[in-house]
Amino acid sequence: ETGVTQSPTHLIKTRGQQVTLRCSSQSGHNTVSWYQQALGQGPQFIFQYYREEENGRGNFPPRFSGLQFPNYSSELNVNALELDDSALYLCASSPGLAGNNEQFFGPGTRLTVL
Amino acid sequence: TQLLEQSPQFLSIQEGENLTVYCNSSSVFSSLQWYRQEPGEGPVLLVTVVTGGEVKKLKRLTFQFGDARKDSSLHITAAQPGDTGLYLCAGARNYGQNFVFGPGTRLSVLP
Numbered sequence: 001e002t003g004v005t006q007s008p009t010h011l012i013k014t015r016g017q018q019v020t021l022r023c024s025s026q027s028g029h030n031t032v033s034w035y036q037q038a039l040g041q042g043p044q045f046i047f048q049y050y051r052e053e054e055n056g057r058g059n060f061p062p063r064f065s066g067l068q069f070p071n072y073s074s075e076l077n078v079n080a081l082e083l084d085d086s087a088l089y090l091c092a093s094s095p096g097l098a099g100n101n102e103q104f105f106g107p108g109t110r111l112t113v114l
Numbered sequence: 115t116q117l118l119e120q121s122p123q124f125l126s127i128q129e130g131e132n133l134t135v136y137c138n139s140s141s142v143f144s145s146l147q148w149y150r151q152e153p154g155e156g157p158v159l160l161v162t163v164v165t166g167g168e169v170k171k172l173k174r175l176t177f178q179f180g181d182a183r184k185d186s187s188l189h190i191t192a193a194q195p196g197d198t199g200l201y202l203c204a205g206a207r208n209y210g211q212n213f214v215f216g217p218g219t220r221l222s223v224l225p
Contacts, residue, residue, distance in 0.1 A: 042218050098213070102162075103213075108154075
């Protein structure tokens with residue numbers, strides 16, 4: 001059984017650019033949640049995708065958007081990058097909505113915005 | 115303002131010592147989770163507690179959910195270097211809602 005994988009591992013961008021982060025969910029899981037973890041803080045919920053539909057969103061602006069594919073893998077897109085977007089971006093998959101099921105986290109993508 | 119507060123923020127102890135870390139809120143949670151996160155990895159779930167006053171044990175780790183379901187503690191007996199990591203608590207206000215994470219306690223156990 002393959003765990004949750006994320007790509008790329010590290011990424012450096014400049015202000016104003018756009019970025020796409022990718023997540024492959026664990027086999028049998030239909031839900032992916034994305035979190036932003038700034039240095040020294042706990043993960044902050046961005047949004048959740050359940051069966052290809054957004055199902056719940058945290059306090060993040062619209063320039064944070066996502067997508068879930070029929071195989072339940074997911075993308076996180078961030079437009080017009082700002083310096084404060086520098087963080088570890090975590091995705092987590094679960095066999096159903098994250099509030100009712102155990103989440104399994106990937107290793108994260110570390111994004112640096114210069 | 116953090117919905118969940120964790121204390122202490124940092125803790126450095128010697129191998130073999132006992133320790134307790136705390137997770138507090140003014141809000142009531144339907145369930146609360148504890149995770150451990152190691153450098154370069156995502157958080158790994160340790161336990162979920164759902165009943166006020168509930169105590170769960172996982173080897174040398176003891177988790178307690180407060181009677182009022184507003185706070186929780188994690189006690190580690192005879193800490194080992196392998197316990198080093200960031201300990202995060204996360205709470206869900208209502209059943210089925212997404213969990214909100216606290217800022218974490220960074221534990222370092224020195225050999």
